[in-house]
Amino acid sequence: MxxxxxxxxxxxxxxxxxxxxxxxxxxxxxxxxxxxxxxxxxxHYSPVRTKILIVGRSGEDEYPGSGKSTLYHVLRTGKAPKFQSVTSMVPNEGTFIPRGSKTLKESNFVDFPGNERLKTELEEQVLHAKVVIYVLDLSRFETELRKEAISFYNILKLLKKRNWKIIPVLIFCNKVDLCENFDRDRVRRLLGEEILKYQRELGPSGGEDSILATNIDALFSCSQYVVFFESGSAAQGVIEPVIHFLERI
Ligand SMILES: Nc1nc2c(ncn2[C@@H]2O[C@H](COP(=O)(O)OP(=O)(O)O)[C@@H](O)[C@H]2O)c(=O)[nH]1
Ligand SMILES: [Mg+2]
Known part of the structure; x- marks a missing residue:
């Protein structure tokens, strides 16, 4: 004392x-x-990265979303939802073993809405994800190419900020049932070219890190991430390519 x-x-x-x-x-x-x-x-370097993040564009006006919530539901329950899902502002999150897999362990899935207002939260989610699944609406791919390119470019830009382990990214080309055929190389080339064009147009005003790559191969594969392409139909329960992708990584 x-x-x-x-x-x-x-x-x-x-x-x-x-x-x-x-x-x-x-x-x-x-x-x-x-x-x-x-x-x-x-x-930035926390090894606690266990989330499987489902992202992509949301619905606009009369157009529906790319199918993120439908994919989440099918992974969780094995069936497409009977109800029409509404565009939400809140992430849908759950820990489960995806239906249809015999080898996958329990994982934390996040169905993240594509709303612009959730930008800060999206950055946080991308920084802490183990895997990113980007759901692309194949039925509107060519008419909405520029919007799709900007949306995916923004995800790649966030992934570039990561300095931890290389992250696998799957572009799940959804709604294949509405398309005549799916040509993986064509989707990859068109999306890649549009992103390269967009980043050139941004020029110096986009900030010094606006140029992600100068060719398509470097754009889709670098030391922070590697992008794969698969197709399916969430609404029809055709999501095996997603399950196989998750089993492989
Ligand atoms: N034809 C077709 N429609 C789909 C498919 N997947 C989802 N949809 C429909 O697309 C709409 C938007 O789906 P939703 O999962 O809510 O999209 P989100 O906004 O990305 O979460 C819904 O009406 C779904 O039934 C698919 O594979 N094929
Ligand atoms: Mg949704």
């Missing part, structure tokens, strides 16, 4: 000494820097 009170009285006199004050402030700054560094490392 006596020791404590004597120390307490000594502090102001110690602080009067310029030398001790300098040591105190250096220690304080050092502590603050270490604290900020720990927070930064935790956010």
């Amino acid at each position: 006596q020791l404590e009170s004597s120390l307490f009285y000594k502090v102001p006199s110690l602080l009067e000494n310029k030398f001790t004050l300098a040591i105190f402030s250096t220690c304080f700054c050092l502590f603050l820097l270490i604290f900020i560094w720990v927070l930064y490392v935790k956010r």
Whole structure:
């Protein structure tokens, strides 16, 4: 008790000494820097990345969404939803073993709405995802090519910020039942070319990191991510390519 009170009285006199004050402030700054560094490392390099993130464009006006919630529902229950899902502003999240897989373990799935207003939350989700599944509406792919390119470009830009393990990204070309045929190379080429065109148009105004790559191969595969293409129909329960993709990685 006596020791404590004597120390307490000594502090102001110690602080009067310029030398001790300098040591105190250096220690304080050092502590603050270490604290900020720990927070930064935790956010960007945390190994706790277990989420399987489902993203893509949402519905606009009379057009429906690409099928994210339908895919989530089929993965969870094995069946397409009977009800018409509504475009939501809240992520749909659940931990389960995807139906139709014998080898996959329980994983945390997030069906993330494609709304622009959720940009900050999307960045957080992308930084902490283990896998990204981008649902693309194949039936409106060519008419909405520019919008699709911008949407996927924004996801790739977020993925470029990651410095941890390389992340697998699946572009799930959905609604194949509405299309005559699916040509993987054509979808890859058209989407790739449009993204390259878009980033060139952004030019210097898009910021110094707006150029992701100069050719399609480098755009879809780099040290932060690698992009795969598969097709199916969530509404018809045809999602085996997604299951096989998850089993392979
Ligand atoms: N024809 C067809 N329609 C689909 C398919 N997948 C989803 N849809 C429909 O697309 C609409 C939007 O689906 P939803 O899952 O809500 O899209 P989200 O906004 O991306 O979550 C719904 O009417 C679905 O029934 C598909 O594979 N084929
Ligand atoms: Mg939805």
